[in-house]
Amino acid sequence: xxxxxxxxxxxxxxIGGNKPFKKFGDKYLIDYPISILKKLKIPYTIVTSKNLLFxxxxxxxxxxxxxxxxxxxxxxxxxxxxxxxxxxLPCDCPFLTEDFINYLIANIKFAEKRxxxxxxxxxRNGFIEPLFSLYxxxxxxxxxxxxxEDKRKIIYLIxxxxxxxxxxxxxKNVFININTPEELRDALKHxxxx
Ligand SMILES: Nc1nc2c(ncn2[C@@H]2O[C@H](COP(=O)(O)OP(=O)(O)OP(=O)(O)O)[C@@H](O)[C@H]2O)c(=O)[nH]1
Ligand SMILES: [Mg+2]
Numbered sequence: 001x002x003x004x005x006x007x008x009x010x011x012x013x014x015i016g017g018n019k020p021f022k023k024f025g026d027k028y029l030i031d032y033p034i035s036i037l038k039k040l041k042i043p044y045t046i047v048t049s050k051n052l053l054f055x056x057x058x059x060x061x062x063x064x065x066x067x068x069x070x071x072x073x074x075x076x077x078x079x080x081x082x083x084x085x086x087x088x089l090p091c092d093c094p095f096l097t098e099d100f101i102n103y104l105i106a107n108i109k110f111a112e113k114r115x116x117x118x119x120x121x122x123x124r125n126g127f128i129e130p131l132f133s134l135y136x137x138x139x140x141x142x143x144x145x146x147x148x149e150d151k152r153k154i155i156y157l158i159x160x161x162x163x164x165x166x167x168x169x170x171x172k173n174v175f176i177n178i179n180t181p182e183e184l185r186d187a188l189k190h191x192x193x194x
Pocket of ligand 1: 007013048
């Protein structure tokens with residue numbers, strides 16, 4: 001019923017390119033979400049615009065449009081895997097946990113009952129985490145529409161989906177993602193402490 005879409009495209013300009021394959025501890029960044037998904041037996045696809053290292057290529061989908069950003073990546077992933085709900089994740093989430101994913105999944109029944117087509121963590125300050133969220137398969141219609149209109153912000157999608165917001169506060173570290181070499185260094189300190 002659930003599949004995952006790991007977004008691994010984009011330029012990664014701030015970190016100097018090739019973000020999924022930045023070394024983090026003894027693995028690549030992208031290995032972290034992959035290992036959690038494997039443990040939970042959730043099928044996944046990795047979406048990007050070019051070939052990755054050989055061992056990852058079985059799971060690859062390509063961006064329908066180059067450099068459009070996450071919305072095109074999500075739609076590409078939804079076209080690759082058939083599922084009721086899709087877990088969208090970034091490639092740079094080394095502190096992702098099984099508990100967090102199970103928490104999102106536990107909200108599906110309630111979301112279905114209320115006609116919510118996405119489940120999005122929200123922090124106390126109102127900040128939301130759309131790249132750590134669940135999207136129902138009928139999001140595809142809205143994704144197609146937004147892409148045709150060249151509307152790239154993910155908030156446009158969320159507004160169409162009658163979102164169910166869930167509590168992000170108890171999972172704070174899960175949302176640590178890495179945009180710059182400094183953030184990579186800081187996150188490594190955190191990994192060592194763990
Ligand atoms: N498939 C796909 N993924 C993307 C695209 N743009 C960003 N992503 C992914 O979305 C997540 C969040 O993007 P950012 O952290 O801003 O990454 P980025 O855009 O490559 O980085 P900057 O160039 O520094 O802004 C990361 O996992 C990226 O790999 C895209 O066009 N296609
Ligand atoms: Mg970006």
